[in-house]
Amino acid sequence: MFYPRQTKEFINIDPLQTGGRLSEEAKKALVEWGDGYSVCDFCTGTLDSIKTPPIYKFVHEILPEFLGCDVARITNGAREGKFAIMHAFSGCKGGEIIMDENAHYSSYVSAERAGLKVIFAKNSGYPEYIVTADDYETAIDSAKNPVLALVTYPDGNYGNLPNIKRIAKVCESNSIPLIVNGAYAIGRMDFKLKRMGGDFIVGSGHKSMASAGPVGVLGMKEDYADIVLKKSEKFKVKEIEMLGCTARGVVVMTLIASFPHIVERIKRWDEEVRKARYFAERFEELGIIQLGEKPHNHDLMFFESKVLYEISKKAKSGRFFLYKELKKKKIHGIKPGLTKHFKLSTYMLSEEEIEYIIRAFEEIIEKYSG
């Protein structure tokens, strides 16, 4: 049975997917390395030690430089990287983790799994939902035993980019190591941990590094390697939190194959921000208001649309009318049933595609406001 992917010919504005489309090189690597354990042909002990194909070079030379950290590893995804750090630090001693209120669910669930109590650094609420260093200060003051902090850069709801430098200072002054969740940054924009601030950086290969999934990256400062990459007492080369090997298959080869493409595209990040701001302006002319940080600094945008919500109350298919109309116009990415609030991404869309989407919303609003 062959299951075709229905959205293949659609214009994709789903924030989850716009940064995960395979590069041409990755498509070739996918076919070449598809078999199970294909990358283990010449393995000498662990995934990151494999010289052929050049995983060692990617993990020990290319990634640390690209992430601006000392030590890096491949993971099965951003969430697996976050959990490995939290689990290593909690070590069944419990404690708390300070987390921005805009954090992704997988950060909260990682903390639950690691036995860490979550204390939120509150956001500023409607309409910008900003989280500042002061919010972290407040949260830390209320904590009894904070062992870690996490900041989502940008967050997955509003696409806000918190001030990491300041947040990192607050954490440092309270000697709390800071995890930067760069799932929507690494692979989209340049990010250097040691320059930006923070002690750990996690990225999502299948979300923002043009890779097949599940795969991700993890970077850290040197002095944390012995905690997070602690070796097994019996199997000396095997790192406990990595269960010895993580993304042991074709996914890592698509990550490596897409890397040159990533290095190029992050140079065009300002262009992506410009397109996003232009899109938000045009949407506001339709009465669809961008919430979150403004002016906006990321392709992920959250919109509030009273006009579409009003239409949904009268439309035949109710709140599903928007999804259905967009589907007719071969636009994928807005969750079915959403009209009042929804998020989308303009990442890597061409000028024509951006105009097409704006016109599509115009036509839909006109059609139902007759």
Added chain:
Amino acid sequence: MFYPRQTKEFINIDPLQTGGRLSEEAKKALVEWGDGYSVCDFCTGTLDSIKTPPIYKFVHEILPEFLGCDVARITNGAREGKFAIMHAFSGCKGGEIIMDENAHYSSYVSAERAGLKVIFAKNSGYPEYIVTADDYETAIDSAKNPVLALVTYPDGNYGNLPNIKRIAKVCESNSIPLIVNGAYAIGRMDFKLKRMGGDFIVGSGHKSMASAGPVGVLGMKEDYADIVLKKSEKFKVKEIEMLGCTARGVVVMTLIASFPHIVERIKRWDEEVRKARYFAERFEELGIIQLGEKPHNHDLMFFESKVLYEISKKAKSGRFFLYKELKKKKIHGIKPGLTKHFKLSTYMLSEEEIEYIIRAFEEIIEKYSG
């Protein structure tokens, strides 16, 4: 940069890889669903809830029936499934896990990560390395607080198939839940948890289910689902030990695409055992002795070869002579440097390929025994 896979045209006898080659259907699914988060086009909350593509049907209808269990999930691999169970049971309260001495390193490292102390059920030593129910009885008697037991079926060194029924009885009478690590069974032979015995079954998609990796399967009896699949307190649909979603990408589509092929090939398992036994007989004529269970019941076989070891002492390239000679004959799978002891797999090899490999070893021995 395109990295070709050097072993692509080789005959593969690496136990790690013989069961992970993609089916034709999986190759098509690989290309169709390669993009990151491709399977999340119509997601309503969690990976296992996705109706299009039919992941829900696979996880909730097909897998439980295939594994002979009540509840199943997709994981990032066999080790991730083992760790999820151990971590859920240990719950930072510690305790011990009884494990066969032939257990895979990833079982031991999972226990370390979950904070469980490992107590080994000893094997019988040279030459068969058998583990019996009595060995589990002995290990349990020596344990202070055993919370779990694990049996590797078959083990990854000798390919021995322990008597699960008896071992399960011993565990049950001591009310210790039993994990069956079927990484080398699920996808190769028919296995029904509730018929064979045990409380959990883990499988490895990229090792024995003709899938791209990292991906695996996890099955359990109903009364353990609320422990292992406990939901987040804040994000009610998200399962903590699954971090909400596990193999969220193309790997799960290759697993689903290969399933009909798997259902067919497990019917021919007796034929695979017959080929393995024939191979071992022919090898013994060359003075290469199969260790482990005899007669053997699996395609994974461990060999001892004094003749090859003697040659390695005089050969120009020393203990690498075997690897080099096999490479010339386009045979991949024996670890470089091994001569005295090595393991291989005859799984899915044609009769011709089996003869070719036997003749290759004959010629190598002759060449160096002149």
